[in-house]
Amino acid sequence: MHERRGSRHSNVRSVVENGWVTIVLARNSPTEVVASSVDAHGELLGEATVLPFDRLAGFVAEREGAPEPERWVWSDSSRWYGDLLNAGVRVRRCHDLRLSHAILRNSTLTAHTAFARAEPSAWDQPVEPPSAHVAPVHSTLFDLGETMASGRSAAREDSAAEYRRQLQALAEVPDAGRLRLLLAAESVGALIAAEMRHAGLPWRTEVHDALLTAELGPRVPYGTRPARLEELAGRIRGILGDQSVNPDSPQNVLKALNRAGLMITSTNRWELAEYSHPVIAPLLEYKKRARLLTANGWTWMDQWIIDERFHPDYVPGGAATGRWATSGGGALQLPKQIRAAVTADPGWKLVVADAAQLEPRILAALSADTAMAAAGRGTDMYAGIVASGVVESREHAKVAMLGAMYGATTGESGRLMPKLTRAYPRAIRLVEQAARAGERGEHVTSWLGRSSPAPGADWQEAQRLASQPGASAAEESRARSRARDWGRFTRNFVVQGSAAEWALCWMGEIRNGLRAIEERSSTPPGRLATASGAVFESLPHLVFFLHDEIIVHTPEEHAEEVAQTVTEAAAFAGRLLFRDFPVDFPLGIAVVDRYSEAK
Template identity: 90%
Template sequence: MTIVLARNSPTEVVASTVGPLGELLGEARVLPFAQLAAFVAEREGRPEAERWVWSDSSRWYGDLLSAGVRVRRCHDLRLSHAILRNSTLTAHTAFARSEPTDWSLPAEPLSAHVVPAHSTLFDLGETMASGRGAANEDSVAEYRRQLMALSEVPDAGRLRLLLAAESVGALIAAEMRHAGLPWRTDVHDAILTEELGPRVPYGTRPARLEELAGRIRDILGDQSVNPDSPQNVLKALNRAGLMITSTNRWELAEQSHPVIAPLLEYKKRARLLTANGWTWMDQWIVNERLHPDYVPGGAATGRWATSGGGALQLPRQVRAAVTADPGWKLVVADAAQLEPRILAALSADTAMAAAGRGTDMYAGIVASGVVESRDHAKVAMLGAMYGATTGESGRLMPKLTRAYPRAIRLVEQAARAGERGELVTTWLGRSSPAPGEEWREAQRRASQPGANAAEESRARSRAREWGRFTRNFVVQGSAAEWALCWMGEIRNSLHAIQQRSSTPPARRAAASGAVFESIPHLVFFLHDEIIVHTPEEHADEVAAAVTEAAAFAGRLLFGDFPVDFPLGIAVVDRYADAK
C-alpha cells in the first residue's frame, strides 16, 4: 500500500492512501504531528511493507527515527522530481516540458551546525511549514504527475529502479546522520595535539604551526610573511626568486628551494586544523558520534555531497578516531576498480570484463598483454574515463583502444556528444545538465561569419572541456547507481540478520539511538566505500552480506553480463586499521 504524507498546517499532517496511478483511495486522514510516529509505527508493524511518499526524506525521516520508528520503503518526491524533470528518457513528457515549480528547487540544508539526531516532531512541523522546506504544491498531485511521466516512458524499468534506489539512498542518508559514525574524541584530541601542539584558543596558531611559520619566515628572510595568506606567501616567494603563479601544493612540489618543505608541511597541518580541528570536533561530534548532513544526489552525476560535517573528506590523519563501541566492530568495504568495471558493463566489453574477473582489473589488463605495468594500466584507464589525451595517458590510449574497442567507443561517443552540447544519460536514466550560457555564447560567437581565431579557439576549448565532463558522466553516474543498489541491498540484509537473531548483543551502542543501538547498521558511505557498525557476534555474517550485496547490485543492473564487483573488506576496531 502507498501512503502520501503532506503537511496540512504547521501542526498537522495529511495521510492519503493512493492507488497504482496515484488516485485517492478513500478519505485522507488528518493527524497531529505528535501522532505521526505512532501512525507510521503501526503501519510498519504489518507484514506487508508500506511505501511512504513524502516531499523530502531529510525533512521527514529524522524525526521518525528519533521517535524510534524505522521505515522500510519510501518515494522521495523532490529527488525523483529532479531525475524525471531532467532525464532524456522523459524529455517528451508533459512533466518534463512544463514550467518549473517549487518542486524543482533543491532542498535547503538541514542546518548550519549539527543537531543531535534527536529533534522533535514539533521541529518537523516548524520545518515543513517554512519556506522551501514545505511542499507548497500538493504532494498527492505531484506523485500522480510523476507516475504519469513514468507511464509515458517505453520500457521504464531502469528509470523506476533509479527512483527506488535514489529514495532508499535518502533513507540511508537520514539513518546514518541519525545513528552517527562512532567517534573517540579523546583519540581525535591526541591526534591533533601530536600534529599541531596543545589546544589553543580559537584564532590562535598552535605551537607546531607557529614553529613552521617561524622557519618559513627565517628561510625567506621576511618576518612579515603570513603562511595562512596565499597572496602574501606568493609575493614573498616571488621576491625570493621563485617565479610561480600559485601556492597550490602541486606547483610548489615542483620547485627546488629550502622553503618548500616547511611550507608544504605547514599547509598540510593547517588543513587538518581548519577541516577537522578542535572547532570542527566541538561542532560535529555529539555523544561520541559524527552526525554529518549527507546530500543524496548532491552532484550532477548522482554522487552524494554533504552540506556540513565533511564526511566525504575524512583525512587518513583522523581515521583512528573512528572506533567501534566496546563489543562492536566496524565492517569496512570498498569496491575495487568500480568505475572501470562499470564501463565494461555499460559497453558490454567482454574483454575488459574478463580482465577483471576474479582479480585486480589493472593487474588483469597487464596479464592480457595490453600494457607493461599496473601503473600503466591505471593511468591509461583513468585517461580514457577522464579524457586525458596527453603525456603517458595519450601514449597508452591506442593500446587500450585496440584491446577494448567497445569500452573506448562508449566514452568517446559520450565526449563527442558533450562537445556538441548534447545530453548524455547513465545506465538507469539520470541525464547530464546542459552546458551553461557562457558555453553556448562561445559556440555562437565562433559560428558567426568573421569569427576571429581567438573566438574559435575559445569555443573549441570549451567544447573539449564539456566533452571531458560528459565522457566521465556516464561512467561515474552509473557507478553511483550501482553504489545505491549496493547500499540498498546491504540495508535489507542487515535488517534480515537482526530478524534472524534471537539474542540481544552483549553490549548496546546506546549513542546510536533506539532504532540502531542493538542492530548492525550503516554508518558511513564514500562513493565506493561503506562502513557498517555491528555487534561483534554478527561481524562475519555482516561481511558476507556486504560481499553478496555487491554481486546482487551487479546482477540487478546488468543481468547476466559477466562482470565482477569484488570488494576489499576488513573487520576492524578502528577505521584506520582497514587500509
C-alpha cells in the same frame, strides 16, 4: 492485488501492489498531517486520515508492522524521516518526491513527456537540508506543495498530484524498468542518509585530540597558531629571509616566493612540488597540517562530534552525476590523519568495505566490453590489464584507464591511450562518444536514466560568438576550449553516474541484509546499547558512505555475517543493473576496531 481496510486510527484504505501499500503523507497545517491511500496510478482512495503531528510516529509504526508493509510517499526524506527516527520508528521503503522529480524532469528518457516540458514549479526549487545541530522542529516539517496551496484538500492533493504526475511520466517511457529502479534506489538512498545522520559515525574525541596534538602541538585558543605550525612558519620565514611571510595567505606566500626567484604562479601543492628549493618541503608540510587544523581541528570537533558521534548532513544526489554531497561536516573528506578516531564501541566492530576499481568495471559493463570485463575477473583489474599484455605495469594501466574516463590526452596517459583503444575498443568508443556529445552541447545519460545538465550560459555564448561570420581566432579558440572541457565532463558523467547507481543499489541491499540479520538476532534489546540511539542500539547499521566505500557498525557477534552480507550485496547490485553480463565487483573488506586499521 487486493484491498485492505484502514487501521483503528482512521478510515484509510490501502491497495496492495506488488506486496506494498502506498500512502502519501503531506503536511496539512503546523500541527496536522494528512495520510492518503492511493492506488497503483496514484489516484486517491476515499477519505484521507487527518492526525495530529504527535501521533504520526505511532501511525507509521503501526502501519509498518502490518502484514503488508508500506511504501510512504512524501515530499522530502530529509524533512520527514528524521522526526520518525527520533521517535524510534524506521520505515522500509519510501518514494522521495523531490529527488524523483529532479531525475524525471531532466532525464532524456522523459524529455518527450508533459512532465518534463511543464513550467517550473515549487518542486523544482532547491530545499536546504535541516542542520544536524538543530533538534527537529515540528514546524519545519513541511510539504513542498503546501507552499503553493492552502486548505486541507489542497495540501493533501498536491503531494498526491505530484506523485500521479510522476507515475504518468513513467508510464509514457517505453521500457521504464531502469528508470523505476533509479527512483527506488535514489529514494532508499535518502532513507539511508537520514539513518546514518541519525545514528552517527562512532567517534572518540580523546583519540582525535591526541592525533591533533601529535600533528599540530597542544591545543591553543581559536585564532592562535599551534606550536608545530608556528615552528614551520618560522622555518619558512628563515629560508626565505623574510619575517613578514604569512603562510596562511596564499597571496603573501606567492609574492615571497617570487621575490626569492621562484616564478611560481600559484601555491597549489602540485605546482609547488615541481620545484626544487629548500622552502618547498616545509611549505608543503605547513599546508598539509594547516588544512587538518581548518577542516578537522578542535573547532570542527567541538561543532560536529556530539555524544561521541559524528552526524554529518549527507545530500543524496547532491552532485550532477548522482553522487552524494554534504552540506556540513565534510564527511566525504575525512583525512587519514584522523581516521583512528573512528572507533567501534566496546563489544562492537566496524566492517569497512570498498569496491575495487569500481568505475573501470562499470565502464566494461556499460559498453559490454567483454575483454575489459575479463581483465578484472577474479583479480585486480589493473593487474589483469597488465597480464593481458596491454601495458607494462599496474601504474600504467591505472594512468591509462583514468585518462580514458577523465579525458587526459597528453603525457603518459596520452601515450598509453592507443594501446588501451586497441585492447578495449567498445569501452573507449563509449566514452569517446560521450565526450563528442558533450562537445556539441548534448545531454548524455547514465545506465539507469540520470541525464547530464546542459552547459551553462558562458558555454553557449562562447559557441555563439565563434559561429558568427568574422569570428576572431581568439573567439574560436575559446569556444573549442569550452567544448573540450564540457566533453571531459560528459565523458566521465556516464561512468561516474552509473557507478553512483551501482553504489545506491549496493547500499540498499546491504540495508535489506542488515534488517534480515536483525530479524534473526537473539541479542536482547539494550544489551549493547550505544550512542547511536534506540533505533540502532543493539543492531548492525550503516554509519558511513563515500562513493564506493561503506562502514557498518555492528555487534561483534554479527561481524562475520555482516561482512558476508556486504560482499553478497555487491554481487547482487551488479546483477540487478547488468543482469548476466560477466563483470565482477570485488570488495576490499576488513573487520576492525578503528577505521585507520582497514587500509
